[in-house]
Amino acid sequence: MNEQELSAVLTRAGERLDPDVAALVAGGVRRGRRRRRRASAxxxxxxxxxxxxxxxxxxxxxxxxxxxxxxxxxxxxxxxxxxxxxxxxxxxxxxxxxxxxxxxxxxxxxxxxxxxxxxxxxxxxxxxxxxxxxxxxxxxxxxxSIDPTRWARFVAPGSMPEGCDASLVDADKATWHEAMRTASENAPTFSSPEEVELTPEQECVSWVSRKREQRCAAKPACLAKRTTYxxxxxxxxxxxxxxxxxxxxxxxxxxxxxxxxxxxxxxxxxxxxxxxxxxxxxxxxxxxxxxxxxxxxxxxxxxxxxxxxxxxxxxxxxxx
Structure with a gap:
C-alpha cells in the first residue's frame, strides 16, 4: 500500500473517517495527476x-x-x-x-x-x-463503498517512523486534529506520486492515522461506522x-x-x-x-x- 492508495480510499470515505494524511497530499497529487493525463494525447x-x-x-x-x-x-x-x-x-x-x-x-x-x-x-x-x-x-x-473485510489489512501501519509521538494514537480528537494542522503547514505541491516526500511530521501523522484506523477495524461497531455506505x-x-x-x-x-x-x-x-x-x-x-x-x-x-x-x-x- 502506498500513500496515494490510502489517500484515495480515505477521501472516498469522507466524513466516516478521521481526517489524516489524505488532506496533506491529495490536493498536490491531484493537480499533478491531471497534468500527467494530458501528456497521453x-x-x-x-x-x-x-x-x-x-x-x-x-x-x-x-x-x-x-x-x-x-x-x-x-x-x-x-x-x-x-x-x-x-x-x-x-x-x-x-x-x-x-x-x-x-x-x-x-x-x-x-x-x-x-x-x-x-x-x-x-x-x-x-x-x-x-x-x-x-x-x-x-x-x-x-x-x-469500502469492503470491511479488507479494510484492516489495507490500513496496516507498518513500522513507526523514528521520532514519531506514539501517544497520538490514543489522543483525543482536538489533540489529533491539532497535530494534523501542524503537519499540513507548508505542505508541498507534488507533480507526480513518485515525487511525494513527506516531512517527518507528515510521516508521523500518516502512521498514526493508519494505526487509529487499524484499531477501529478491530472493533465491530467502529468498523461498521467507518465502512457502512x-x-x-x-x-x-x-x-x-x-x-x-x-x-x-x-x-x-x-x-x-x-x-x-x-x-x-x-x-x-x-x-x-x-x-x-x-x-x-x-x-x-x-x-x-x-x-x-x-x-x-x-x-x-x-x-x-x-x-x-x-x-x-x-x-x-x-x-x-
Missing part, C-alpha cells in the same frame, strides 16, 4: 478520432451518429454494495462515451485507473479526460435529489466556487451516487485547463449542458 484525423489506450486502437466518429445524451437509457442500480456492478474494460467505456457525445472534434483522450488491486477495499475505477472542440470534458467513475450521505449536498432507483444526483453549474470568479470560467457538473457504491461524475467546461490557477476561457458555455452531463451521469451504458 491522441490525434484527430479529419472527421474521426484515432484512440490508442492500453495498446488498443480504434476509430470513433464524434457525435455518435446523431444520438443525444438526453436520449440515453437510465441505469438502475442494485440496492446495496453486496451486489455491486463491475465496469467494462477501459477501451469499451471510452468508446461508449464518445458514441454519446454531441457533434464536435474530439482530441486528447486519456484515461487513468484509480483504486483496485487484490488487497484494495474498493473496486478499480477510471477517470476519462478529453477535449471536445478544444475544451475539457471529464468523467470519473469510482467505488465509494449510504448514497444519500455520500452525495451530501443540499442540492442532491433522489432518483427512482435510490441513487442520488447532484447537478451543479457555475465557476466551481462561490460565484465570485470574473474570468468567465464556467462548468457544468453532475455527480451520481448509486446504492451499490458507484459514483459517476461528469463535468464539462468552457476551458481546456479548468484546474489551472487562471483557466483559459475559449467559449461562453461548456459544450455539454447541465441536462446533458446529468443524462450521461445517470446513463446505463457505463455497466454491462
Amino acid at each position: 491522441t490525434v484527430a484525423l479529419g472527421a474521426a478520432t484515432v484512440l490508442a489506450l492500453g495498446g488498443i486502437a480504434w476509430q470513433s466518429a464524434p457525435g455518435g451518429g446523431g444520438r443525444r445524451a438526453e436520449d440515453l437509457a437510465v441505469a438502475t442500480s442494485p440496492s446495496s454494495p453486496d451486489d455491486q456492478r463491475r465496469l467494462p474494460p477501459d477501451d469499451v467505456l471510452v468508446e461508449r462515451l464518445l458514441d454519446h457525445l454531441p457533434e464536435g472534434e474530439v482530441t486528447d483522450v486519456t484515461t487513468e485507473a484509480s483504486g483496485g488491486g487484490p488487497d484494495s477495499p474498493i473496486q478499480r475505477g477510471l477517470e476519462i479526460s478529453l477535449l471536445l472542440d478544444g475544451v475539457r470534458v471529464e468523467v470519473r467513475l469510482g467505488d465509494m 449510504s448514497a444519500k450521505e455520500t452525495c451530501g449536498a443540499p442540492e442532491c435529489r433522489e432518483l427512482a432507483d435510490g441513487s442520488w444526483l447532484w447537478p451543479r453549474t457555475g465557476d466551481g466556487g462561490d460565484g465570485s470568479d470574473t474570468s468567465g470560467f464556467r462548468g457544468n457538473w453532475a455527480g451520481l451516487f448509486a446504492p451499490d457504491g458507484w459514483m459517476i461524475d461528469v463535468a464539462a467546461f468552457n476551458s481546456p485547463d479548468p484546474d489551472a490557477g487562471r483557466p483559459r476561457v475559449l467559449r461562453d458555455d461548456p459544450p455539454l449542458s447541465l441536462d446533458q452531463v446529468s443524462a450521461l451521469a445517470t446513463a446505463a451504458f457505463w455497466f454491462d
Whole structure:
C-alpha cells in the first residue's frame, strides 16, 4: 500500500473517517495527476478520432451518429454494495462515451485507473479526460463503498517512523486534529506520486492515522461506522435529489466556487451516487485547463449542458 492508495480510499470515505494524511497530499497529487493525463494525447484525423489506450486502437466518429445524451437509457442500480456492478474494460467505456457525445472534434483522450488491486477495499475505477472542440470534458467513475473485510489489512501501519509521538494514537480528537494542522503547514505541491516526500511530521501523522484506523477495524461497531455506505450521505449536498432507483444526483453549474470568479470560467457538473457504491461524475467546461490557477476561457458555455452531463451521469451504458 502506498500513500496515494490510502489517500484515495480515505477521501472516498469522507466524513466516516478521521481526517489524516489524505488532506496533506491529495490536493498536490491531484493537480499533478491531471497534468500527467494530458501528456497521453491522441490525434484527430479529419472527421474521426484515432484512440490508442492500453495498446488498443480504434476509430470513433464524434457525435455518435446523431444520438443525444438526453436520449440515453437510465441505469438502475442494485440496492446495496453486496451486489455491486463491475465496469467494462477501459477501451469499451471510452468508446461508449464518445458514441454519446454531441457533434464536435474530439482530441486528447486519456484515461487513468484509480483504486483496485487484490488487497484494495474498493473496486478499480477510471477517470476519462478529453477535449471536445478544444475544451475539457471529464468523467470519473469510482467505488465509494469500502469492503470491511479488507479494510484492516489495507490500513496496516507498518513500522513507526523514528521520532514519531506514539501517544497520538490514543489522543483525543482536538489533540489529533491539532497535530494534523501542524503537519499540513507548508505542505508541498507534488507533480507526480513518485515525487511525494513527506516531512517527518507528515510521516508521523500518516502512521498514526493508519494505526487509529487499524484499531477501529478491530472493533465491530467502529468498523461498521467507518465502512457502512449510504448514497444519500455520500452525495451530501443540499442540492442532491433522489432518483427512482435510490441513487442520488447532484447537478451543479457555475465557476466551481462561490460565484465570485470574473474570468468567465464556467462548468457544468453532475455527480451520481448509486446504492451499490458507484459514483459517476461528469463535468464539462468552457476551458481546456479548468484546474489551472487562471483557466483559459475559449467559449461562453461548456459544450455539454447541465441536462446533458446529468443524462450521461445517470446513463446505463457505463455497466454491462
